[in-house]
Amino acid sequence: MVRGEFVKPILEGVKKATIRMGIVVPKYDEVIIHGGGRPIAKAKITEVTYKKVSELTDADAALDGFNSREELIEALKKVYGRVYPDDVVTIIRFEVIQRLDDVRSDDVYCGLSPSDIARIYLRYLREEAGGEDREMLEMLSRGLSIRDVAKKLYGSAERRARVRRVVRRALKELISRGILSKCRRD
Numbered sequence: 001m002v003r004g005e006f007v008k009p010i011l012e013g014v015k016k017a018t019i020r021m022g023i024v025v026p027k028y029d030e031v032i033i034h035g036g037g038r039p040i041a042k043a044k045i046t047e048v049t050y051k052k053v054s055e056l057t058d059a060d061a062a063l064d065g066f067n068s069r070e071e072l073i074e075a076l077k078k079v080y081g082r083v084y085p086d087d088v089v090t091i092i093r094f095e096v097i098q099r100l101d102d103v104r105s106d107d108v109y110c111g112l113s114p115s116d117i118a119r120i121y122l123r124y125l126r127e128e129a130g131g132e133d134r135e136m137l138e139m140l141s142r143g144l145s146i147r148d149v150a151k152k153l154y155g156s157a158e159r160r161a162r163v164r165r166v167v168r169r170a171l172k173e174l175i176s177r178g179i180l181s182k183c184r185r186d
Contacts, residue, residue: 004036006065010096011041015065017093019072021080023050024090028143030097032119038179039120040101042112043094054085063093101181110175110183114140114167121170124179133166140167 002010002018009015010033026045033041051060053073061072076083098111109117118140121129129137132153139149146167150159174180 002033002035007035007040009065010035011099011101013096015063016095017060017063017091019056019060019064019076020090020092021076021083021087022090023088024048024092026092031094032100032116032123033094033096034123038100039123040099041096042098042100042116043096045092045094047091047093049091049093050088051091052085053083053087053089056089060091063091109167109171110180112171114146114163115143117167117171117174120174120179125170125173125177128173129170133169136163136166137170 006015026048028045030042030044032039033043053076056069056072058069061067061069064072066072066075073083076089100112112120118137122134122137122141126134136149136153139152140146140163144152146160146163147157149163150157153159154162171180171183175182
C-alpha cells in the first residue's frame with residue numbers, strides 16, 4: 001500500500017521503487033500496488049536490495065520519488081517514527097506492467113490473471129466470499145491455476161467451469177463496487 005500522493009508518480013513511471021524499514025522479502029515476483037484505497041497497478045519486482053539508512057543516496061531517494069536523501073529520511077521518520085543510521089532498509093525496485101485505472105482488453109478477465117483477481121478480491125472483499133468460493137480464491141491467490149484448483153477441490157480438472165464462474169463473479173463485484181475500473185473493450 002502506498003500513500004495517495006504516490007499514485008500519480010507510480011502510474012507516470014516517476015516512482016520506480018519503494019523503500020521500507022527492515023528486511024522485507026516479497027512473496028511474489030509480480031504484485032498489485034494499492035494506493036488511495038484501491039488497486040492502481042500490477043508491477044514486476046525487478047530488484048530487491050538491502051542497505052543501512054546511512055548508505056542511502058540521492059539516487060535511491062529519486063527512485064522512490066523524493067528529491068533528496070534527506071527528504072526520503074524525513075518521510076521514513078513520519079511513517080516509522082525514529083530512524084537510525086544503522087537501521088536496515090529494503091529497496092524494492094519495480095516496473096509497472098499494467099495500469100489498473102484504465103483496463104482495456106478483449107480477455108474475459110479484463111487482462112488480469114485469475115490470481116490477480118483473487119488477490120484483489122481477498123484484500124478488499126474477503127468477508128463477502130463464503131466457504132468454497134473463498135477457498136478457491138485463496139488457492140488462486142497463491143498462484144495455483146484454475147485447472148489445479150479444480151483438481152484439488154473436485155478431484156478432476158473437468159470442474160474448471162465452476163472455478164472460472166467464481167473468478168468472473170469476483171471480477172464483476174470488484175468492478176461494480178468501484179474497486180477496479182470498468183473493463184473497456186477496444
